[in-house]
Amino acid sequence: MLEHLLIALALAMDCFAVSVVCGVVVRKVEAGVMLRLAVQFGLFQAAMPLLGWALTMSFRTYLEAVDHWIAFGMLAFIGGKMIVDAFREEEDKSVNPRRFWTCVLLAVATSIDALAVGITYACTGYDSLGSLVLPLVCIGVVSFVLSVLGFVLGVRFGDVVVKKVRPELLGGIILIGIGVKILIEHLG
Numbered sequence: 001m002l003e004h005l006l007i008a009l010a011l012a013m014d015c016f017a018v019s020v021v022c023g024v025v026v027r028k029v030e031a032g033v034m035l036r037l038a039v040q041f042g043l044f045q046a047a048m049p050l051l052g053w054a055l056t057m058s059f060r061t062y063l064e065a066v067d068h069w070i071a072f073g074m075l076a077f078i079g080g081k082m083i084v085d086a087f088r089e090e091e092d093k094s095v096n097p098r099r100f101w102t103c104v105l106l107a108v109a110t111s112i113d114a115l116a117v118g119i120t121y122a123c124t125g126y127d128s129l130g131s132l133v134l135p136l137v138c139i140g141v142v143s144f145v146l147s148v149l150g151f152v153l154g155v156r157f158g159d160v161v162v163k164k165v166r167p168e169l170l171g172g173i174i175l176i177g178i179g180v181k182i183l184i185e186h187l188g
Helices: 002-026 031-057 067-086 100-123 129-157 159-165 167-187
Strands: none
Touching: 002 031, 002 067, 002 100, 002 129, 002 167, 031 100, 031 129, 067 100, 067 167, 100 129
8 A cells, every 4th residue: 555655646746746836827726727637637647557557468478577677667767757857947837727728738748657657557466457446546536635735835835845845856766766666576
């Protein structure tokens, strides 16, 4: 359960960061905008691992000998990318989170990493759809909650949160740590 929560937290860091920016842009807590953004983030974050898992399961017999290396490589790559992104000063305030399609595009963009996590699930023993229920629900709920929190913090504290907290850095470190754990378990 702890591993599911850590993965969910790591994946939700992008949602949190984007939600902070959306809160900065909107400048007031608009419940409709905030909830639509959080629901879309939660749904996409939960659906993308399922998609990655389903695609990978069809090729699983070919991947079993190297699955732990694939899982490690993907988590290390995603985590490394998140760490690098944590030190970039990119903020696109021209984004309008009040528009439905803007929220959808943001949800897709922040959930691409979750697709790769779904691939790692297929490579690390999640053999049935039933075995994915807990991790997917955990990912969706954590993404929803952190999106709401990020939006509210963005409204209240604006740019200070993004510059001081660096949520992508924490998420990247967590993902790399989980990748190393998977590698050690399979090689040991």
